[in-house]
Amino acid sequence: MLARTTDPIVAIATASGRGAVGIVRVSGARLAPLIAAVCGRSLKPREATYLPFRDAGGGAIDHGLAIHFPAPHSYTGEDVLELQAHGGPVVLQLLLARCLEAAAEDDSTNGRPRLAGLRVAEPGEFSQRAFLNGKIDLAQAEAIADLIDASTEAAARSAGRSLSGAFSQEIHTLRDALIHLRMLVEATLDFPEEEIDFLQKADAEGQLAALQAQLGAVQLRARQGALLREGIKVVIAGQPNAGKSSLLNALAGAELAIVSPIPGTTRDVVSQTIQIHGVPLHVVDTAGLRDSTDLVEQIGVARAWGQIEGADAVLFLHDLTRVAGADYAQADSEILRLLSEKLPAGVPVLDVWSKQDAAPSAAPATGISLSARTGFGIEALRQRLLEVAGWQAVPEGVYLARARHVQALSRVEEHLAMAAEHLAARAQSLDLLAEELRLAQNALNEITGEFGADDLLGVIFSRFCIGK
Ligand SMILES: Nc1nc2c(c(=O)[nH]1)N(C=O)[C@@H](CNc1ccc(C(=O)N[C@@H](CCC(=O)O)C(=O)O)cc1)CN2
Numbered sequence: 325m326l327a328r329t330t331d332p333i334v335a336i337a338t339a340s341g342r343g344a345v346g347i348v349r350v351s352g353a354r355l356a357p358l359i360a361a362v363c364g365r366s367l368k369p370r371e372a373t374y375l376p377f378r379d380a381g382g383g384a385i386d387h388g389l390a391i392h393f394p395a396p397h398s399y400t401g402e403d404v405l406e407l408q409a410h411g412g413p414v415v416l417q418l419l420l421a422r423c424l425e426a427a428a429e430d431d432s433t434n435g436r437p438r439l440a441g442l443r444v445a446e447p448g449e450f451s452q453r454a455f456l457n458g459k460i461d462l463a464q465a466e467a468i469a470d471l472i473d474a475s476t477e478a479a480a481r482s483a484g485r486s487l488s489g490a491f492s493q494e495i496h497t498l499r500d501a502l503i504h505l506r507m508l509v510e511a512t513l514d515f516p517e518e519e520i521d522f523l524q525k526a527d528a529e530g531q532l533a534a535l536q537a538q539l540g541a542v543q544l545r546a547r548q549g550a551l552l553r554e555g556i557k558v559v560i561a562g563q564p565n566a567g568k569s570s571l572l573n574a575l576a577g578a579e580l581a582i583v584s585p586i587p588g589t590t591r592d593v594v595s596q597t598i599q600i601h602g603v604p605l606h607v608v609d610t611a612g613l614r615d616s617t618d619l620v621e622q623i624g625v626a627r628a629w630g631q632i633e634g635a636d637a638v639l640f641l642h643d644l645t646r647v648a649g650a651d652y653a654q655a656d657s658e659i660l661r662l663l664s665e666k667l668p669a670g671v672p673v674l675d676v677w678s679k680q681d682a683a684p685s686a687a688p689a690t691g692i693s694l695s696a697r698t699g700f701g702i703e704a705l706r707q708r709l710l711e712v713a714g715w716q717a718v719p720e721g722v723y724l725a726r727a728r729h730v731q732a733l734s735r736v737e738e739h740l741a742m743a744a745e746h747l748a749a750r751a752q753s754l755d756l757l758a759e760e761l762r763l764a765q766n767a768l769n770e771i772t773g774e775f776g777a778d779d780l781l782g783v784i785f786s787r788f789c790i791g792k
């Protein structure tokens with residue numbers, strides 16, 4: 325799939341639906357005959373020209389701006405033609421069809437098929453070509469998709485930072501330092517009798533420590549970026565009637581879930597993404613946890629546990645108006661036991677004491693007490709959730725990153741830690757040291773796409789929208 329093809333592709337580049345302007349974009353080699361057919365003339369490079377877009381009979385489909393970006397100075401690095409027309413879905417479809425038709429005409433009439441196989445582009449194919457032609461690296465290509473998909477201002481700004489190369493630049497800086505260190509070690513391997521002296525003189529240990537420190541800074545910013553992109557899943561759990569649905573509604577600022585005094589009201593999973601300082605939190609309300617003879621409620625409880633098992637954090641609600649009761653406390657500790665059984669290690673469970681406004685006495689000192697009714701404690705909960713998510717404001721701003729990048733950086737970290745151990749024991753294990761450094765470099769290069777499997781690229785680009 326990732327063979328370096330240059331067969332021409334075409335797509336509507338703008339969103340479907342009506343708009344002031346819509347763009348049909350063609351990329352490939354030698355587009356001149358197509359330009360002549362559709363625009364009726366040749367175009368000055370990179371200059372917008374107002375003209376009629378012609379159908380096969382010479383009539384105008386629309387009047388618009390045509391721009392020719394001759395290779396390699398284009399988005400894809402190939403010849404690109406843009407037809408900027410009026411943004412109606414039918415007009416754009418007509419123009420797209422006209423391009424396909426004009427390419428076929430060109431094949432049959434002059435006997436020298438120059439635009440053989442103009443076809444509609446796959447999702448992400450323009451950007452994939454930009455990557456394959458070295459216009460952008462993989463992290464930048466991902467940033468383009470993330471910029472388009474950004475749902476918060478913070479996410480969009482940090483995607484823009486990644487797209488402009490800030491993230492890739494830091495990866496390159498790390499890589500250069502790593503290459504320098506590898507050269508030292510390789511050189512030492514070639515002259516074993518001098519090894520200890522040589523590595524010491526060059527302060528290999530100091531260099532490695534500096535590299536690890538730099539990596540730590542990049543990891544912090546990438547983790548924050550991944551958080552902005554992906555957010556965390558927060559599941560609200562607890563006994564029936566604890567106030568779970570009321571809390572979801574209070575956090576979301578909307579009446580999303582049904583609230584009633586009847587225990588067992590919620591059965592379906594109700595979820596809403598809220599933002600706290602630009603960090604998306606996917607908040608999930610669930611059915612109250614109890615043994616029930618009602619079949620529908622049983623299904624609801626099973627779904628609740630399904631959600632809990634996939635949570636990044638659990639809000640365990642305790643109803644302050646009832647916590648004093650022995651049966652209530654007993655049921656809560658049973659839920660807590662199940663939680664600790666079912667939750668993966670490290671997933672935090674926050675105790676939340678609900679209905680503070682109606683509480684007969686003060687809440688326990690641990691956890692957060694709040695009232696969905698008055699709003700008391702909601703802000704404290706939001707702050708606590710940000711902490712749990714691991715959000716830290718980073719002064720110079722973060723670059724949007726993906727879980728894939730964070731994982732690759734963790735592997736770099738592991739290889740560098742191993743390398744440090746080998747370096748400490750250098751007389752015996754210089755080969756192992758060299759190998760760990762090589763693996764660390766490969767993991768770094770996966771981020772920018774300079775090392776890695778084709779199927780990874782396929783997965784990344786196929787998730788782009790059509791025409792991108
Ligand atoms: N009309 C239009 N707007 C668009 C795009 C587009 O393709 N068409 N883009 C795309 O999706 C984005 C811009 N991306 C682009 C990236 C590179 C080049 C380009 O011509 N690069 C040349 C010249 C660079 C220069 O003059 O500095 C090159 O890289 O050699 C154009 C658009 C957003 N806006």
Ligand SMILES: Nc1nc2c(ncn2[C@@H]2O[C@H](COP(=O)(O)OP(=O)(O)OP(=O)(O)O)[C@@H](O)[C@H]2O)c(=O)[nH]1
Pocket residue numbers: 563564565566567568569570571582583584585586587588589590591610611612613678679680681682694695696697698
């Ligand atoms: N006084 C007071 N009542 C509350 C508060 N939050 C919820 N309630 C009441 O408690 C009852 C149950 O609220 P829900 O939000 O439906 O509780 P739930 O945990 O979703 O219940 P199930 O869906 O049955 O598991 C309703 O009558 C709410 O009005 C609160 O902060 N203060």
Ligand SMILES: [Mg+2]
Pocket residue numbers: 568569570581582583589590609610611612
């Ligand atoms: Mg409910």
